[in-house]
Amino acid sequence: MSNWADICSIDEILPNMGRCALVDGEQVAIFRVKTIGQDIDDQFYAVNNFCPFSDANIISRGIVGSISDQVVVASPLYKQRFDLATGQCIEDESISLKTYPVRIAGDKIQLAA
Amino acid sequence: MSTVSNIVVIGNGPVGHKFLESLVESGKAADYNVVVFGEEPRPAYDRVHLTAWFETRDAADINMVKPGFYQDNGFVLHTHDKVVAIDRNKRTVTSEKGVTVAYDKIILATGSYPFVPPVPGHDRENVFVYRTIEDLEAITAAAEKGKTGAVIGGGLLGLEAAKALKDLDLQTHVVEFAPRLMAVQVDDGGGKMLRHKIEDLGVAVHTQKNTKSITDGESAVHKMSFADGEELEIDIIVFSAGIRPRDELAKSSDLAMGERGGIVINNSCQTSDDDIYAIGEVALWDNKIFGLIAPGNAMAQAACDHLTATGSSEFAGADMSTKLKLMGVDVASIGDAHGNTPDSRSYTYVNDRDEVYKKIVVSGDDKYLLGAVLIGDASEYGTLLQYMLNKMELPAEPEGMILPQTDGAATGLGVDALPDTAQLCSCLNVTKGDIVDAVACGATNMGDIKESTKAATGCGGCSALVTQVLNSELEKLGVEVNTDLCEHFAYTRQDLYNIIRVENIRTFDELLEKHGKGLGCEICKPTAGSLLASCWNDYILKDNLQSLQDTNDYFMGNMQKDGTYSVVPRVAGGEITPEKLIVLGEVAKEYDLYTKITGGQRIDLFGARSEQLPAIWKTLIDAGFETGHAYGKSLRTVKSCVGSTWCRYGVQDSMGMSLILENRYKGLRSPHKLKMAVSGCTRECAEAQSKDVGVIATENGWNMYVCGNGGMKPRHADLFASDLDDETLLKYIDRFFMFYVRTGDRLQRTSVWMDNMEGGLDYLKSVIIDDKLGVCAELEAEMEHVVDTYQCEWKTTIEDSEKVKRFEHFVNSDAVDDNVKFEREREQIRPVSKSIEFVEVS
Missing domain, CATH: 3.90.480 (Sulfite Reductase Hemoprotein; domain 2)
Known part of the structure; x- marks a missing residue:
């Protein structure tokens, strides 16, 4: 688990967007979240890229947003939302996405695989 | 005893048709054999909107019969076949073509005929009446050869006919026997203002003119000679001197009649023979003939309720108040318009600059409204009518009801004061109680109300009042009508549009920082992306825009x-x-x-x-x-037929026009997707009437249709303007699209936008064509920017x-x-x- 691997440089993911990475055969959606108007570092999240509602690898293409203080992504096909910190689906309690540790090292984004 | 009995409906006009619809709605249609006779060559059409025929010259546009209505319900219809005899002993009716059918019940809905005074020359060629589509066709044909036309009769229908003559490019005259126009509904002051406004439109008005004879003219087809010795040379004459009931069948079968005609009926619309009902303009109730559509519909319903024993409505008379637009002039008359009630008082407001005349007649103690006349601006009609119908107590100083508001406060009626029985929509008979029930069942906007109650779907005159009741009820139920876009913006889409424009905002980050909170979401981000694109038309994948898409x-x-x-x-x-x-x-x-x-x-x-x-x-x-922008909330396609280039029927180059339109509006971001089509003739192969904007070629240019929709809830587009040249067509479409972009809700198609628009099609016309809001130049400039910055x-x-x-x-x-x-x-x-x-x- 403590095996951190470089995925890409920070600049390859634009603020408030996601990209998909291939890590040991798994598709991982990585998101970079920037809070407008506040002087805090961008936050990074990583969840599984597979949308269980549509059976397609599309989570990284969802729109990032918030519900109160929760940071969420909306799946682009049927718009179910998932908490990026926990992977929990907002619309269906029984469904959640696997989450992955993610960190910044220098100008690289790293995932623990 | 046979359980199926025979109903014969004599007359296939709007009221006869309303009876058939009521019968179907009662659920009892299958219990009867129904045979319908109509004298005209086509099934029932909407005579009230007869003038609309001139817009397209297509009878289908005012047809009232849904496809399959007769077949699906097992009704037998004989068109072009008039009933000539009722045999009450043998219980049969016989038609002109020799069809004889047995009856158990008869519905007489023969309507009325135009009265033509026996003036010498009244039967000359090129002299017409204004009642049927055939009349209009004959007038149109004659107008091609004539230059001038006169209508004899300056009442409501006469002015309708005058509009038709004017639209046929005839130099038009109205000749009225009384000292003023619309003498029944309007008082002297109102008549004067009305005359002024009609003359402004280029129609000559002659009052106190008694036509003595019609003879050969010298410079025109006819010469009309008046009792005062004056003469008028004219090519075409249309009589519109009132109506008379078509009661000859009742006469020959010995039913009780009024002294001056009309078949006497009771509250269930039965004649002196219990098995024969009479409804509409042929019926005489309480010694009165009702020449409006709403009482006719009420009679049809009462007769159906009684005959089928499925309801208890009775005809109890009708209020004859009217509001209409005559040649673009608002005219309304309520109750005792002339102040004939003893001891009544009246208050009058006259504004010569804006050509507005308003009068109210109230009881001697100022407490109750008895009548009103409104010319040039009839916006208080709905409120005043409710005051009169419901005997509601007037505010102190009732003249405030018609005086212009200088402090911006709206007067009028607290709608809460209305009883539930108050009829708000007289066309479709919808009461305040119906609206209240609809709101209790979950309706939250005008679109819902129209769908569940049909209110405001007739003439639309009640929509302002219905909206007030809707809002008041929602408030009472504690339904906070939250129009916020989402939790991040306490604004509607329209608010955000204005903010973006006025503050020249170019990015979502700036919008969020100044006016929102949180991170945004899958609702507000694409909405903002669309608004920014509509306003500034930057490349949608610019770094600060792409995360919105x-x-x-x-x-x-x-x-x-x-x-x-x-x-x-x-x-x-x-x-x-x-x-x-x-x-x-x-x-x-x-x-x-x-x-x-x-x-x-x-x-x-x-x-x-x-x-x-x-x-x-x-x-x-x-x-x-x-x-192709197939992915965007933006213009998709402009469908087209090949048009006059190839098609033997085409009258304009629809293909060329569709290219102009598609290349002009491609890339325009809007609240929802937009579709257009152009047809090269009225055969309409491109299905333009199912599009947001449809264009259909005419011999003189283009007819423009708006707010049509296929999809889940199809809606036919409304005719918006006729015979436009290319330049005007583009101008109107520019304005129309940009007004929609400004005011539409998120993901609201133009059809729903229209259904929720207060004032409906007329309001939209006043904005786009008459520039009522003074925004047309802006709208055009905004569209020009989008067109110029296309990539x-x-x-x-x-x-x-x-x-x-x-x-x-x-x-x-x-x-x-x-x-x-x-x-x-x-x-x-x-x-x-x-x-x-x-x-x-x-």
């Missing part, structure tokens, strides 16, 4: 169920060269894409993975294609290698998504069918 806009293709995208290049007007068609085929073949022709006359290629898109589009763009988003994208990289599925690998799998069906790819697990439920 839905995946469809981001990948500029529609995401399909398996995560792949479709590729739809623009094929403007559906016109394509063989060379380009071959390129499409080659691309489809190279990338093995599923290929289908769309309803919008272009070609859809399915199954492209995101990383394939840039290469596919590079090939297409090199071959001269551009993006093909795909072209810009493939020229930027950084952007192209982001189409790769993985940020860290060249691999492809192994979850995307196809199988083959009918020689093309399709996503693999997923096996579905069936779980036995015990």
Whole structure:
């Protein structure tokens, strides 16, 4: 688990967007979240890229947003939302996405695989 | 005893038809054999809107009969066949063509005929009445050879007829026996103002003129000679001197009649023979004939309720108040318009600058409204009518009801004061109670109300009042009508549009920082993206805009169920060269894409993975294609027929016009997708009346239709303007689209936008055509900006290698998504069918 691997440089993911990475055969959606108007570092999240509602690898293409203080992504096909910190689906309690540790090292984004 | 009995309906006008509709609604139609006779060659049409025939010259536009209505309900209809005898002993009726049928019950709905005074010469050629489509056709034919026309009779119908003559480009005269126009409904002061306004429109008005004879003219077809010795040379004459009941059948079968005609009926609309009912303009109730549609409909309902024993409505007379637009002039008359009630008082407001006249008649103690006349501005009609009908106590100083408000406060009626029985919509008989019930059942906007109660779907005159009741009820129920876009913005889409414009906001970050909170979401981000594009038309994948776009806009293709995208290049007007068609085929073949022709006359290629898109589009763009915006809330296609270039029926170059339109409006971002079509003649092969904007060629130019819709809830487009030249057509469409972009709600199609618009089509016309809000120049300039800054988003994208990289599925690998799998069906790819697990439920 403590095996951190470089995925890409920070600049390859634009603020408030996601990209998909291939890590040991798994598709991982990585998101970079920037809070407008506040002087805090961008936050990074990583969840599984597979949308269980549509059976397609599309989570990284969802729109990032918030519900109160929760940071969420909306799946682009049927718009179910998932908490990026926990992977929990907002619309269906029984469904959640696997989450992955993610960190910044220098100008690289790293995932623990 | 037989359980099925025979109903014979004599007369197939609007009221006879209303009876048939009521019968179907009662659920009892199957219990009867129904035979209908109509004298005219076509089934029932909307005589109230007869003048609308001139807009399209197509009888189908005012047809009242839904397709299949007679067949589905087992009704037998004999058109062009008048009933000539009722045999009450044998209980049969016989028609002119010799059809004899037995009856158990008869509905007499023969209506009325136009009264033509026995003036010598009244039967000359080129002298007409104004009652049927055949009359209008004859007048139209005559107008082609004539220059001038006169209507004898300056009442309501006479002024309608005068409008028709004027629209036929005749120099038009109105000749009235009384000292003023609309003498029954309007007082002297109102009549004066009305005359003034009608004369302003170029119609000559002659009052106190008694026509003595019609003879050969010298400079025109006829010479009209008046009792005062004056003369008028004229080509065409239309009599509109009142109506008379068509009661000859009742006369010959010995039913009780009024002294001056009309068949006497009781509250259930039965005549002196219990088995014969009379309804509409032929019926005489309490010694009165009712020449309006609403009482006719009420009689039809009462007769149906009684005959089928399914309801208890009775005809109890009708209020004859009216509001209408005559030649563009608002005219309304309520109750005792002349102040004939003893001891009544009246208050009058006259404004010569704006040509407005308003009068109210109140009881001697100022407490109750008795009547009113409104000319030039009838906006208080609904409120005043409710005060009178419900005997509501007037505010102190009742003159305030018609005086202009200088402090901006709206007067009027607290709608809460209205009783539930108050009839708000007289066309469809909808009461305040019906609206209250609809709100209690979950209606939250005008669209819901129209759908569940049909209120405001007739003449639309009640829509302001219905809206007030709706809002008041919602408030009472504690339903806070939250129009906030989402939790991040306490604004409507329209508010945000204004903010973006006024504050010149160019990015979502700026909008969020100044006016919102949180991070935004999948609702406000695409909305803001669309608004920014409508206003400034920047490239949608600019770095500070791209995170706002839905995946469809981001990948500029529609995401399909398996995560792949479709590729739809623009094929403007559906016109394509063989060379380009071959390129499409080659691309489809190279990338093995599923290929289908769309309803919008272009070609859809399915199954492209995101990383394939840039290469596919590079090939297409090199071959001269551009993006088709099939993914955007924006203009999709302008469907077209080939038009006059090829088609033997075409009257204009619809193909050329569709290219102009598609190339002008392509790329325009809007609240929802937009579709257009252009047909080269009235055969309408391009189905323009199902589009947001439809254009249909006429011999003189283009007819413009708006707010049509296919889809889940189809809606026919409304005729917006007729016989436009190219320039005016574009001007109106520019204004129309930009007004929709400004005021539409998120994901609101133009059809729903129209259904929720207070004032409806007339209001929209006043904004777009008459520039009532003074915004037309702005709207045109805004559209001009969008047109001038058009770019093909795909072209810009493939020229930027950084952007192209982001189409790769993985940020860290060249691999492809192994979850995307196809199988083959009918020689093309399709996503693999997923096996579905069936779980036995015990």
